[in-house]
Amino acid sequence: MNLTLKIWRQKGPQEKGKMVDYKVSDISEHMSFLEMMDVLNEQLVNSGEEPVAFDHDCREGICGMCSLHINGEAHGPDRGITTCQLHMRMFKDGETITIEPWRAKAFPVIKDLVVDRTAFERIQQAGGYISVNTSGNTQDANAIPISKHAADEAMDAAACIGCGACVASCKNSSAMLFVGAKVSQFALLPQGQVEAVDRVKNMVAQMDLEGFGNCTNTGACEVECPKEISLENIARMNRELVKASLIKF
């Protein structure tokens, strides 16, 4: 395949960026999107140019590092996948592909296609945990009875890899699918009840502080999420916050 790539290039956080056109040829349709980016970067290095910076790590769809807004969609046109799982067969020979970083005020660009997603980590630190005694007397989690339904739903919420596709896809740059999933995975389990009130209040407060927008229920996040996290998690977070606000003013 021969392709034209329109890629956002930005030298640093304070620099002005712009879209730059590149040509790549002889791309196999069996390659992943990131492998295609590797081919481009090899080409750039060989010609003495600066390679395109982009995030990646596991390349098997579980780490949440790869991002990229491809042809107007987070992780490209396929569903339920990350960019490393996107195959070049999803594109046509001769196509022009637009590649941009996640765009959100709370995700500032560090370089080229790499954005700073530590806002997510600060939200997690605000309440996305449970306190467990780890001194050697830890109770076996399997000793606590949990219904199959709750366990399944909690597991589905916990599948969130924190990649930020929800924020990138949302017209409001809202992080509510991410926070909803993180609140839900604990809210559904008995272990999460102890800190439930503070968790949702603190995580929502941190989310607002980071400058993410407000959810208007377009559902774009759910469609673009590589782990297909359900909007139900946002509804659950909303319920949890009302409950917490009534318990603790």
Place this chain on the structure above:
Amino acid sequence: MSGFFNSSIGRKYAMALSAFFLIIFLVIHLAVNITSLFSEDLFNQLSHFMGTNPLIQFAMQPVLIFGVVFHFIMGFVLELKNKGSRNVKYAKNNGSANSTWMSRNMIYSGLVILAFIVLHFIDFWIPELNTKYVQGDMSGMLAGEEGFRYFEELQHKFVEPWRVGAYIVAFILLALHLLHGFTSAFQSVGATMGRKKTMKNIGKAYSILIPLGFIVIALFHHFNH
């Protein structure tokens, strides 16, 4: 709870609660207006009751005005905040791949509805206030005392084609606004039922039938005066 309503989710709630209120109001408004299609007398009596009952005039009406104004102001505040959350726009954004046109353009359908409400207030509400509270005529009678004035006034308003056209456009936009807003309000208050198929169908039926009812009324009086 003051902290709650200052949070992003609290504002979502407030938006949804005012939406529920307006959804119920639309049903009442249509129920009254639809009587004008088959009974001049019933329409006159209902209008006179709504226009002179102290509970409706001095308790319900201010709540309604507050609900409308609140929904609009909050809508603008949230839109501005949300626009500011993305300081650099995408060069290419394929919104239709993952969401409906209605859900992405609530602010525009809302603005058309706001413009319509201004026209509607100038047409009916302000003259009504003027007659009742400035001139002090609470009788609801025509100048010659030959009967109630409400039906006559309604028919008179729909003589001009431009106004009928404006009403139709506004109600189509209202339908689009409701097609997202109805189920969205349930999701905002955390009610899972908004995502169930039955509720989605009720939402669709409501969003189409209510505005259609108002359009039919406007057209009926345009062609039958």
